[in-house]
Amino acid sequence: MLELRTLIAADLVAVxxxxxxxxxxxxFAASWWQKATFGQGACAWLAWQGDELLGYCLFxxxxxxxxxxxxxxxxxxRQQGVAAALLQHAETALQQAGVEQLFLExxxxxxxxxxxYRRTGWQQSGRRKDYYPLADGREDALIFCRAL
Structure with a gap:
């Protein structure tokens, strides 16, 4: 059975x-994960099955x-619904905290x-040219958004 919960300090090594x-x-740098656990503005949720970490999301x-x-x-x-479950769980928690709009690249x-993202209600809203580095150049990013 999948257990979805907030990231805590004891999870840092696994994540x-x-x-x-x-x-x-x-x-991601260790400092990002520290911020997600102890800092203001960052929030992370994990998907566990028993003692195995199956996935995470960081907002x-x-x-x-x-x-x-x-x-x-x-x-x-992968392809077992873990990411979709994480997104749904995170979106519910964020909405309860007063968040009205979500974004991603x-x-x-x-x-x-x-x-x-499309299957879970996100919509493409833009494009960032040459956003991501590649070994031999750069790659565009698509911007997605979702109203809660």
């Missing part, structure tokens, strides 16, 4: 390990808006993520 697996070459909140900074699912748990080439 940083999963982040390194899911975002090889570009994991940054300012007043009535929040931005999805990072979402990831363990490679072994996603790589143009990340079609699975774009399908997830």
């Amino acid at each position: 940083q390990s999963l982040d390194a697996v899911c975002f090889a070459g570009e994991p 940054s909140r300012v007043l009535d808006e929040a931005e999805l900074l990072r979402i990831a699912t363990s490679p072994a748990a 996603v790589r143009l080439s990340n079609l699975p993520a774009q399908r997830l």
